Amino acid sequence: MVFKQDSLKLIDQRKLPSEVQYFQADDYREVKFAISDMVVRGAPAIGATAAYGVYLAALEYSTLEKEEFIQEVTRASEELKRARPTAVNLAWAIRKMNELIYQNREKAVKQIVRLLREGAEEIAKEDVKINKKMARHGNRLIPEEAGILTHCNTGALATVGYGTALGVIREAHRSGKDIQVYADETRPRLQGARLTAFELVEEEIPATLIVDSAAATLIRDGKIDLILVGADRVAANGDTANKIGTYNLSALADIHEVPFYVVAPTSTIDFEVENGDEIEIEERAEEEVKGIQEVQIAPEAVNVYNPAFDVSPAENISGIVTEKGIARPPLEESLQKLGGYSKI
Numbered sequence: 473m474v475f476k477q478d479s480l481k482l483i484d485q486r487k488l489p490s491e492v493q494y495f496q497a498d499d500y501r502e503v504k505f506a507i508s509d510m511v512v513r514g515a516p517a518i519g520a521t522a523a524y525g526v527y528l529a530a531l532e533y534s535t536l537e538k539e540e541f542i543q544e545v546t547r548a549s550e551e552l553k554r555a556r557p558t559a560v561n562l563a564w565a566i567r568k569m570n571e572l573i574y575q576n577r578e579k580a581v582k583q584i585v586r587l588l589r590e591g592a593e594e595i596a597k598e599d600v601k602i603n604k605k606m607a608r609h610g611n612r613l614i615p616e617e618a619g620i621l622t623h624c625n626t627g628a629l630a631t632v633g634y635g636t637a638l639g640v641i642r643e644a645h646r647s648g649k650d651i652q653v654y655a656d657e658t659r660p661r662l663q664g665a666r667l668t669a670f671e672l673v674e675e676e677i678p679a680t681l682i683v684d685s686a687a688a689t690l691i692r693d694g695k696i697d698l699i700l701v702g703a704d705r706v707a708a709n710g711d712t713a714n715k716i717g718t719y720n721l722s723a724l725a726d727i728h729e730v731p732f733y734v735v736a737p738t739s740t741i742d743f744e745v746e747n748g749d750e751i752e753i754e755e756r757a758e759e760e761v762k763g764i765q766e767v768q769i770a771p772e773a774v775n776v777y778n779p780a781f782d783v784s785p786a787e788n789i790s791g792i793v794t795e796k797g798i799a800r801p802p803l804e805e806s807l808q809k810l811g812g813y814s815k816i
């Protein structure tokens with residue numbers, strides 16, 4: 473993402489890999505649309521995008537008196553927060569931006585607006601630093617030769633840069649390890665086929681694309697040494713919400729005794745949520761399942777169930793790689809010890 477002259481330029485991920493097009497957001501409403509329509513997606517990426525959205529709202533209302541300005545920016549923030557409910561990074565980034573307003577409420581509106589711009593830039597810059605730290609921690613888990621299975625897209629596209637689980641994979645490849653990556657296509661939105669495969673090919677990392685249902689056979693056949701996934705929200709007890717289909721992989725990992733690691737920044741941990749049952753799971757449009765991109769594949773009249781995420785129970789997770797280190801089971805205790813986000 474590039475933020476220049478008060479406008480946010482995002483690669484339109486709905487169009488990848490066949491077209492590399494940019495989407496421009498000039499106000500917070502367009503930012504909200506970009507998040508809900510998945511022009512931009514991936515927990516850290518939507519967090520940073522929303523932070524710029526709060527700044528754009530502040531800019532729009534900067535001619536108002538202070539009290540009214542704060543009211544309007546708070547209202548716009550609430551709207552942005554509703555764009556997607558599961559990834560806590562969205563709410564986290566908006567909360568950080570709103571804290572900035574309250575901490576500086578004695579200052580002039582103009583100054584608050586400037587601080588918000590700096591706040592959004594800091595969230596974006598920190599994300600890249602955090603990803604590189606996670607990549608180094610996570611690389612310790614990768615054997616010299618390894619078959620790695622991943623789900624959805626957790627790369628540069630899902631973050632401000634480098635990636636979470638795919639960042640670890642990138643790091644392992646760059647450090648000279650002989651890895652073979654298996655990428656789930658990730659129905660219905662095909663983030664694995666369209667985005668992860670695109671990033672892997674660009675980076676020349678040996679990779680094979682599979683349909684989601686091939687994962688079990690691959691694991692049973694001993695081709696997978698470890699599974700690496702990202703997260704949209706980690707509950708205080710370690711239960712982890714991630715792209716639909718991740719739970720299947722965690723269960724398979726448990727059955728076949730394959731290590732299953734989550735790679736996520738501490739901003740993805742929601743200590744206010746005790747366990748996975750409390751995580752709101754986004755349900756998306758029927759059209760995503762009834763069709764593949766513009767092509768209809770199911771009868772129009774069929775009923776559809778389309779949850780965008782599922783929850784992998786803490787007991788299936790071998791560890792959670794964060795920028796502060798790797799939390800190991802018992803996850804509730806080790807996450808508590810690591811603590812929440814602090815600037816690096």
Ligand code: MRU
Nearest residue numbers: 513514515626630636702703715
């Ligand atoms: O619906 P999406 O594409 O936003 O879902 C993304 C995921 O589930 C990712 O695995 C998660 O956000 C981690 S991204 C670094």
